[in-house]
Amino acid sequence: MNLSKNFTLAELTATSSHLPNVPSEKEITNLTALVQNVLQPARDLLGKPIHVTSGFRSIAVNKEQGGTMKPLSQHCFGEAVDLEVIDNAALFHLICTHLPYDQLIWEGGNELQPDWIHVSYKAFRNRKQVLRMTVVKGKKKYSVIS
Numbered sequence: 001m002n003l004s005k006n007f008t009l010a011e012l013t014a015t016s017s018h019l020p021n022v023p024s025e026k027e028i029t030n031l032t033a034l035v036q037n038v039l040q041p042a043r044d045l046l047g048k049p050i051h052v053t054s055g056f057r058s059i060a061v062n063k064e065q066g067g068t069m070k071p072l073s074q075h076c077f078g079e080a081v082d083l084e085v086i087d088n089a090a091l092f093h094l095i096c097t098h099l100p101y102d103q104l105i106w107e108g109g110n111e112l113q114p115d116w117i118h119v120s121y122k123a124f125r126n127r128k129q130v131l132r133m134t135v136v137k138g139k140k141k142y143s144v145i146s
């Protein structure tokens, strides 16, 4: 099922886990809003394919993969995706400058490039939060950039 010109439901729900990972109708609605408001516009502005490394996660999959449980990750609501392209920093700045989002996270990496990008979108009350995740003594630490 296509959620937009370049993104399918299959790639937004793909997982390496063997646990069930089937979104509800509400979660598909959220994924569709995320794709249509953020991912597809980002793809169009970038002019290159964007690789979704993790989209929807059932609670079981999120737990298995060490995702945030308290509060529950936005991946579990179909509101968040992890993205990778050749130049992650360029995609990060493009989303930050031109597109709506709830949270945009520079995940790992260094000052020049994040290892990947996390972006979330909600139908209402997007916080427009920009964060950076670093790993400190094996634990993920989030700091607010803006």
Ligand SMILES: [Zn+2]
Residues within 6 Å of the ligand: 075, 080, 081, 082, 118, 119
């Ligand atoms: Zn994420």
